Amino acid sequence: MTISTNTPNGYLSLCYHYIRDNSAEQYFPRILGTSVDEFEKHIEMFSNYFKLITPSDAISFSYDSYNFKTNEIGLLLTFDDGLSDHYIAAKILAKHGIKAIFFIPTCILKDELPANPIIIHYCIAKFGLSSFLNFLKSSLKKNLNDFNKYMKKFSYIKGNYDEVIQKIKYFFKYELNEKLSRLILLEIYENMFHKEFPNAMEIMHLTKNQVSEMIEMGHSIGTHTHSHISIGSSNLGDNELNLEIIQPKNYLETTFKIKSDFMSYPFGKIVDCLSSKELIVKTNSYKLAFTVEEILNKKSTSPYELGRYMPTSSDTSELLYKKMITMINGK
Ligand SMILES: [Zn+2]
Known part of the structure; x- marks a missing residue:
């Protein structure tokens, strides 16, 4: 070439x-x-x-x-x-x-504080997709009345790992407004990653x-x-x-x-x-x-x-x- x-x-x-x-x-x-x-x-x-x-x-x-x-x-x-x-x-x-x-x-x-996509990358990489979805569920439940409608999107079965991850990324980018995206991802970051890694920011950024x-x-x-x-x-x-x-x-x-x-x-x-x-x-x-x-x-x-x-x-x-x-x- x-x-x-x-x-x-x-x-x-x-x-x-x-x-x-x-x-x-x-x-x-x-x-x-x-x-x-x-x-x-x-x-x-x-x-x-x-x-x-x-x-x-x-x-x-x-x-x-x-x-x-x-x-x-x-x-x-x-x-x-x-x-x-x-x-x-x-x-x-x-x-x-x-x-x-x-x-x-x-x-x-x-x-x-970390940037949104980096929270998703590190939390899933460290704790796995199922665990990430559990945290996502409890945060959505706390912040949204119609949270169930959203959770259905992310049903994770064997074999659709990449598809679910794409859906999660799309959801935070385009479906939730930017304030709510930020709020929920920061909650997930604090409860999932930062709790286990007090030096999280040095690891990520x-x-x-x-x-x-x-x-x-x-x-x-x-x-x-x-x-x-x-x-x-x-x-x-x-x-x-x-x-x-x-x-x-x-x-x-x-x-x-x-x-x-x-x-x-x-x-x-x-x-x-x-x-x-x-x-x-x-x-x-x-x-x-x-x-x-x-x-x-x-x-x-x-x-x-x-x-x-x-x-x-x-x-x-x-x-x-x-x-x-x-x-x-x-x-
Ligand atoms: Zn970027």
């Missing part, structure tokens, strides 16, 4: 989540991610086939003169959710002289000190809303938008004494994002906004609708390379 010769100038971006080292794999084997060893192989492949760019190159490509040579494809690495794993990833990248953007939901630093160190390594920090909600599907009022999009930027800039021009949309599908026009109406304080649309980012791509591919735990460097070539050549 090769890059076709009439490829327009542009760059791909990747959006990583979990990068598991040995101890993470040992203690939470059911959390799926890219192993540190595989991640190193990815980096080797990137260095062989792509021109790794910095976050400021990406700004210059969208707004200014930065460009690529003929048949040269750029690559910008990004990481979502402020996961504790990203500290190790940041160090590995620094060793290779690569600068990435780490998108952080500010609840993990400001409130010292980056600390302020780690973020400071990552900035010193040369990486950039961007926002990923405050509490990891689907912006596009939430129909938020001005106050909530301020809380989820504008204040997180101010918080990161004041806390770390940096300028932060980047945001990525939680979940990142079209339904979860604003169009560039909608975003500009709400705020013009960002320079780049990232989705998970699988496209090559060109000069003509709106800087507020930049695409990324999310590597999965089964993406070896060979598979990842093939997928990246498909993104470049178009489907």
Whole structure:
């Protein structure tokens, strides 16, 4: 597989989540991610086939003169959710002289509370799906009159594990309103995970000190809303938008004494994002906004609708390379 010769100038971006080292794999084997060893192989492949760019190159490509040579494809690495794993990833990248953007939901630093999807991942990984559903049931019972209607969705029988997990994720993303989702997931977190792991936040997410160190390594920090909600599907009022999009930027800039021009949309599908026009109406304080649309980012791509591919735990460097070539050549 090769890059076709009439490829327009542009760059791909990747959006990583979990990068598991040995101890993470040992203690939470059911959390799926890219192993540190595989991640190193990815980096080797990137260095062989792509021109790794910095976050400021990406700004210059969208707004200014930065460009690529003929048949040269750029690559910008990004990481979502402020996961504790990203500290190790940041160090590995620094060793290779690569600068990435780490998108952080500010609840993990400001409130010292985990982001919603991470609660689901860790609780199910540690305690199992049946146990998670029991906690979910008692929390729904406490907070909703018609809770039974919801519980029927999640009947877990042998063989439908993945389907039930998809339903749980969908339920918290789109079916409950964002306040109720947050309330119930935080209850589950407190009663299930935090009770057993008093250092839960260090297990799950980056600390302020780690973020400071990552900035010193040369990486950039961007926002990923405050509490990891689907912006596009939430129909938020001005106050909530301020809380989820504008204040997180101010918080990161004041806390770390940096300028932060980047945001990525939680979940990142079209339904979860604003169009560039909608975003500009709400705020013009960002320079780049990232989705998970699988496209090559060109000069003509709106800087507020930049695409990324999310590597999965089964993406070896060979598979990842093939997928990246498909993104470049178009489907
Ligand atoms: Zn996310």
